[in-house]
Structures are given as C-alpha cells and as structure tokens.
Amino acid sequence: MINPLRGMKDLTFEESQRFTHIIDTATKIAQRYGYNYIETPILEETALFKRSVGESSDIVGKEMYQFEDKGGNDVCMRPEGTAGVVRAFISTKLDRQPIKQKFYYYGPMFRYERPQKGRLREFHQFGCESFGEASVYEDFTVITMISQIFTELGIGFDLKINSLGCKACMPLYRENLVGFLTGIKEELCSDCNRRIETNPIRILDCKNGTCQSHLVSSPKLINNLCGECDSDFKKLTALLDNACISYTVDTNLVRGLDYYGKTAFEFVSNEIGAQSAIAGGGRYDRLVEFLDGKPTPAVGFAIGIERIMELVQMPEIQREGIYMGAMTDEAIEVLFPLAAAKRKETKVTVEYNSKGFKSHMKGADKANARYAVLIGEDELKESTIWLKDLESKEEKTVLLSEFQDTN
RNA sequence: GUGGACGUAGUUCAGUUGGUAGAGCACCUGUUUGUGGCACAGGUUGUCGCGGGUUCGAGCCCCGUCGUCCACCCCA
Known part of the structure; x- marks a missing residue:
C-alpha cells in the first residue's frame, strides 16, 4: 500500500x-x-x-x-x-x-x-x-x-x-534596537545572538522566556x-x-x-x-x-x-435528492431513464442491486435522500412507481410516465 | 533539525508475570416476502507497522527501521 x-x-x-x-x-x-x-x-x-x-x-x-x-x-x-x-x-x-x-x-x-x-x-x-x-x-x-x-x-x-x-x-529604529540588544547580548539565547546580525526585529517575538524578560525594556517601534x-x-x-x-x-x-x-x-x-x-x-x-x-x-x-x-461550523445538512431502487431484477433497468430525467434537476442515487424493501429504505436513509422511489413486482406490472417523502413521510403510487415528466 | 508519546479488525481501543487475538461502533443478513432512523438475534473482518534477536513459545522482552501524533523551532 x-x-x-x-x-x-x-x-x-x-x-x-x-x-x-x-x-x-x-x-x-x-x-x-x-x-x-x-x-x-x-x-x-x-x-x-x-x-x-x-x-x-x-x-x-x-x-x-x-x-x-x-x-x-x-x-x-x-x-x-x-x-x-x-x-x-x-x-x-x-x-x-x-x-x-x-x-x-x-x-x-x-x-x-x-x-x-x-x-x-x-x-x-x-x-x-x-x-x-x-x-x-x-x-x-x-x-x-x-x-x-x-x-x-x-x-x-x-x-x-x-x-x-x-x-x-524602520532603519532608525533598527539601529536603535541593535544598540540595545548588543548591550544585553550575554543574556540572550544563541538564536537571538545570531539574529542580532541577520534579523534583529525577529528577536522581539523570541519564545524564550529569559529573552522575553530582558526584552520588556527594549525600545518599541510603536513609540518610534x-x-x-x-x-x-x-x-x-x-x-x-x-x-x-x-x-x-x-x-x-x-x-x-x-x-x-x-x-x-x-x-x-x-x-x-x-x-x-x-x-x-x-x-x-x-x-x-x-x-x-x-x-x-x-x-x-x-x-x-x-x-x-475543525473550527468551521458547518451548515446543517438537509435531505436532498432521490434514492431509486428495485425489488425485482426485471425492474432495475426501468430506473435508468427515470434517473436520467431527474438528474436534470436534482441529485439521484440508483441502487443497482435488487433487494428487499427494508434494505432499500435503509439505503435511502444512508444516501440522505429526500425521496425514495421503489419499483417492485406490482409497480412493474402496472407501470407505476412507489414514492415516499422521507421527511413528511407521505407516500403514494404514481404512473411511471407521470413521475418522469414532473418535478 | 531536536525532544517525547504511540503503531493490534474498516474505525475507536482492550489485551494480565511471555502460553496460538478481543470489545464497542460500522458493515451484511434476519426478526418483518412492502414501511427508514430504534430495538433484538446472528454473521464477516486481522501479515498485531516492517526486519532481525532472545525464548520450547513473542502482540507483549531487546535491537534496528519505517510511519503517525504532540511539542520545540517556525508559521497559515
């Protein structure tokens, strides 16, 4: 791996x-x-x-x-x-x-x-x-x-x-500061001693405690x-x-x-x-x-x-889109034109395996879908689909053609 | 670059003085041949990071190595 x-x-x-x-x-x-x-x-x-x-x-x-x-x-x-x-x-x-x-x-x-x-x-x-x-x-x-x-x-x-x-x-202050720092040189850490030459301003935010204690009386740029x-x-x-x-x-x-x-x-x-x-x-x-x-x-x-x-407060996730599933193998491919039509408007999840009703409902939940659309033997025979709004829990059976044409 | 902690299932972690590996969560199936989030029952899952050593025997002890995390430093 x-x-x-x-x-x-x-x-x-x-x-x-x-x-x-x-x-x-x-x-x-x-x-x-x-x-x-x-x-x-x-x-x-x-x-x-x-x-x-x-x-x-x-x-x-x-x-x-x-x-x-x-x-x-x-x-x-x-x-x-x-x-x-x-x-x-x-x-x-x-x-x-x-x-x-x-x-x-x-x-x-x-x-x-x-x-x-x-x-x-x-x-x-x-x-x-x-x-x-x-x-x-x-x-x-x-x-x-x-x-x-x-x-x-x-x-x-x-x-x-x-x-x-x-x-x-800044240059004036810098000169000023270098003068001050050189005076307390012995008290400062090795890093700071190096920085007196290379970048004296950086010494101001040295994390070393003893350095900081000696820096309290340093000239402040803000006053200069x-x-x-x-x-x-x-x-x-x-x-x-x-x-x-x-x-x-x-x-x-x-x-x-x-x-x-x-x-x-x-x-x-x-x-x-x-x-x-x-x-x-x-x-x-x-x-x-x-x-x-x-x-x-x-x-x-x-x-x-x-x-x-990890600080960001994420907006609450909403149920979204449609979960489609078949409860009989013959109905699986009926879902594809439906999915294609609905995907012009919304998110669609299609389950490719036919399985039991309950299992599909769990799948719809997991997909966080707003609607579940299922086709079983009865629906297949009558060219309908079973539709449930998973939020309001309303459910109905509608004609396949009707469902495909409406939003 | 320096210091410390830690590497065990998909994940979070347990694992006694060395005796052939466990739990929760997750996942799958069922309880219920058509009503989800809950509950219950059952089930799947491992090169114990890797390599060597000690030992009759190593997840555990020793050495090495790689990796992760936390801190120093620095910065967003």
Missing part, C-alpha cells in the same frame, strides 16, 4: 466538504469586496522567493521544496502565495495600468517542515492581494473582510495588530514611528474601534516574511494547539518595485485552510 508523503493529506467526504465550504464562503465575500480570481503557477524560480520572502527567513533558509528541473533551472514549489501573485502582477504588466487591482487566490503551498497539529508540508491558503491603494483605509477594509469571513464561518478569533514602520522610521506611520496606525485603531472589531496591539508581532512594512496583523485562535495563527497579513508597499515592477503600494493576507477546518 502506498501512503501519502509525510505531511500531506487526502481530504474526503466530511473534510473535503469543510474545505469547499471554506473556499466558497471566502470567495463569495472577497468578490463582494471587488476581488477577482487569479491563478498562478505552483512552481516558480527559486530566486522569486529569495528576493521576496527574504533569505534570512526560515521559510527560504530551510523549508523550501527546491530542486533543479530537467532543464537545469533552480525551481521551488511555492511556500506562500503573495510572491507569485506579485510576480504575475508585474509579468502581465498590470503595474503599468493606472487602476487599482485586487486578486484572490487559493491553493496548495509547500514547506518542508516537521508536521504537527496545524502544520503540514502541503497546506492550503486562501489569500487576497490589493494593489495600488496606499490608504490605510484599505488595511482597515482588508481586516474587516477577514473578520467577516470568519464570522460567516462561525469561527471565533483574536486579532493582533502592529506597525512595522516604513523606510523612513515617523509622523505618517504613526498617524496611519492611530487611524487604523480608531477605524477598528468604530467598527467594533476588537484587537490587541502586539508590539512584538513581527511577520515571518521580510516584505511587510507598516500595518501587520495576525488572526489567532486559542482552540487549535500550538500553531495558533489562522490568518496573517499586512502591507508590503515596496515589494512590487523590489521585484522589478513599477512602485505600487499593496496590502494582502492569507488564511490557513487546514488551521480553521
């Missing part, structure tokens, strides 16, 4: 229904906000992710499905969605269009990690990217949209927000923002307050991908184990030009489908 690879999952029945329900709901809402579907390749040049996600990130550093294809190209299975969408945005020259562009996408992402609860090697994201809108109003709108999606899916969440500053205030970033962040919090979307400002919230600036946010759930982030995103105003496009402000996010799978 061949099983799926480590960290990869087959989805069937109940689970695949949850999956499609999530995608359908998110799609419906994203379209209301003006997003259009974009499909981009799963395989991309490795350089794309190195340049966008960032060489210092763990994703690029050690988690990529990277290999050389038969043409000798250095390629990667995408570890996240934004880079590919931005590349497509530039490749198709949409960055030269003077209008705003909004895209949603969903599909598999790949990261070579040790699997655990809420973490797979192949997982799925639903994401949105909004290009060309620099206003913080768009950040607010994106967050509103995510909370609407979660609310519609019946999922409770906590929202964490932060500002990562821009090219005016430039005028514009500061006023934008204040606007954002005010907008969220007015919209009654509750949030906490988490000054240690640092996104794992290098391209974020200004607004960063994360939706978390406390019901799903250690991997608690169910959606994450933020603004990335400089990524488009970084990937050789015309400078274009942008904001986006992604939802982790598998992470919210």
